[in-house]
Amino acid sequence: MYKIMLCCSAGMxxxxxxKKMQDEVANRGLEAEIAAFSxxxxxxxxxxxxxxxxxxxxxxxxxxxxxxxxxxGIPVATINMMDYGTMRGDKVLDYALQLIEQKGVA
Amino acid sequence: MTSLYQGLINIIERKITPLAGAVGQQRHVVAIRDGFxxxxxxxxxxxxxxxxxxxxxxxDSQWGFARGWLDFSLRYRDQLMLPYYxxxxxxxxxxxxxxxxxxxxxxxxxxxxxGLLAFMGFLLVAAPYQDGKIATDYFSGQxxxxxxxxxxxxSEIYALLKRKNITIRLPKEVSTGVARSFEILIPVIxxxxxxxxxxxxxxxxxxMIIPQAIxxxxxxxxxxxxxxxxxxxxxxxxxxxxxxGIHGALIVTGIMNPFWLTNLAANQAAxxxxxxxxxxxxxxFWDFYLLIGGVGSTLPLAFLLLRSRAAHLRTIGKxxxxxxxFNINEPILFGMPIIMNPLFFLPFxxxxxxxxxxxxxxxxxxWVAQVVSMAPxxxxxxxxxxxxxxxxxxxxxxxxxxxxxxALIYLPFVKAWERSLLQQEAEASQSAAASGAGLQTP
Numbered sequence: 001m002y003k004i005m006l007c008c009s010a011g012m013x014x015x016x017x018x019k020k021m022q023d024e025v026a027n028r029g030l031e032a033e034i035a036a037f038s039x040x041x042x043x044x045x046x047x048x049x050x051x052x053x054x055x056x057x058x059x060x061x062x063x064x065x066x067x068x069x070x071x072x073g074i075p076v077a078t079i080n081m082m083d084y085g086t087m088r089g090d091k092v093l094d095y096a097l098q099l100i101e102q103k104g105v106a
Numbered sequence: 107m108t109s110l111y112q113g114l115i116n117i118i119e120r121k122i123t124p125l126a127g128a129v130g131q132q133r134h135v136v137a138i139r140d141g142f143x144x145x146x147x148x149x150x151x152x153x154x155x156x157x158x159x160x161x162x163x164x165x166d167s168q169w170g171f172a173r174g175w176l177d178f179s180l181r182y183r184d185q186l187m188l189p190y191y192x193x194x195x196x197x198x199x200x201x202x203x204x205x206x207x208x209x210x211x212x213x214x215x216x217x218x219x220x221g222l223l224a225f226m227g228f229l230l231v232a233a234p235y236q237d238g239k240i241a242t243d244y245f246s247g248q249x250x251x252x253x254x255x256x257x258x259x260x261s262e263i264y265a266l267l268k269r270k271n272i273t274i275r276l277p278k279e280v281s282t283g284v285a286r287s288f289e290i291l292i293p294v295i296x297x298x299x300x301x302x303x304x305x306x307x308x309x310x311x312x313x314m315i316i317p318q319a320i321x322x323x324x325x326x327x328x329x330x331x332x333x334x335x336x337x338x339x340x341x342x343x344x345x346x347x348x349x350x351g352i353h354g355a356l357i358v359t360g361i362m363n364p365f366w367l368t369n370l371a372a373n374q375a376a377x378x379x380x381x382x383x384x385x386x387x388x389x390x391f392w393d394f395y396l397l398i399g400g401v402g403s404t405l406p407l408a409f410l411l412l413r414s415r416a417a418h419l420r421t422i423g424k425x426x427x428x429x430x431x432f433n434i435n436e437p438i439l440f441g442m443p444i445i446m447n448p449l450f451f452l453p454f455x456x457x458x459x460x461x462x463x464x465x466x467x468x469x470x471x472x473w474v475a476q477v478v479s480m481a482p483x484x485x486x487x488x489x490x491x492x493x494x495x496x497x498x499x500x501x502x503x504x505x506x507x508x509x510x511x512x513a514l515i516y517l518p519f520v521k522a523w524e525r526s527l528l529q530q531e532a533e534a535s536q537s538a539a540a541s542g543a544g545l546q547t548p
Contacts, residue, residue, distance in 0.1 A: 009353045012484075013436035016429060040140055043211065056440060057353040060127035081351065085441025087425055
């Protein structure tokens, strides 16, 4: 069971991407919990997830948000602009899974 | 031109991005924004009541339905006003609790307690009590800046006392709930012991209570916030930040909200008193004339894309059109892309600024109804514009005019982008055909 958190300013545009990623998860027969939140909910939510992906418009928060997750070892990364714009659920899912796996190795 | 553009991008990346990050994440700016967000639903519903009290018909209308509504709203004015008074009329309560709770979360204090502490701090300085009555003059727009300052002050004091471990310690057997409520005792004492004398001191020294003094000091700034230069400057900052891929609206609205709300309350008070509305630049103006379909007014762009000859743009158009109606345009901004795309720098910056000049002028000339109510920013722009102006029709026309103008300005740039994409698509299919042919030959 993979747990993926997306985060942007109000959790609006990321929730569109969540839908696409869930479709992709179903296609591949995987099990994953994917949810989108606003940046204000970050502190309360991140601990329940394996990885946090940010919308590119809040990339400027990445450094400070990553600092909060460092003790739990949860990676915080920004979604590629083009994948975000074209809502490529498959590519973003690949990215998330790759980050989770790297974490497992490290 | 290219080097000028490169220079600009360099400045944005090296100077503005870190600055925007610092401002946008500064804990007090975040807390103020959170405070407004938590107060928003109450204020939207409260100001919605204004439509019932001031229905969108002429006061002397003879049309049966309109007459009936007008008579009803006149007869039951007091009852209808109650939800409005207890939301917009006391917006500072919601805001101070919201800001306190946000800072409480930031400092890992109990958010409810921090919010209540902020509320008490506000009442201490903004609610003069005499003859068994509390004066309510500063509970609405005029008290917003005071509510912000007292919420920040009280939360900082609480956090400081907690950090220094100055607290009442109860034996371990006492349950955590009880212990927590005792933990707040010392912060309450400190806040009463500092804010109350300060209020008395300011009153005896200046003859004004604190909220009055604060509004007096800020008056020039509040006035300046409702001017064409303020409109243009705020939207310019927002557009430049967004062009660099930073959520600029988050930062700009965080700063503008206290001013917008102060002026909104003034407009509503004027409507209630039957006077001319004093203010033009409010959140309804920003959301529905300058950010039609999202930042950069890209709703018309979504329509243009649907009919594009380039497959990529058509895809973006299909994906972007529905969210665009609700003013969410990340698919268009990042998909076209507009962000960091030198071709779109000029129209993206200029479209909302040009719209701003037209909407401002038309409103000032009295052609377009002013904003007097609050509508959720996700309302489709022409509807939202009407909603914000108490369901007047003129804002719909203004909004549609802005959309047509945006489409006109964007069009040549979209065509140019389409040409370069078509060229890429042709090259890609050519090379695919070539490699496909290569594979088939043995």
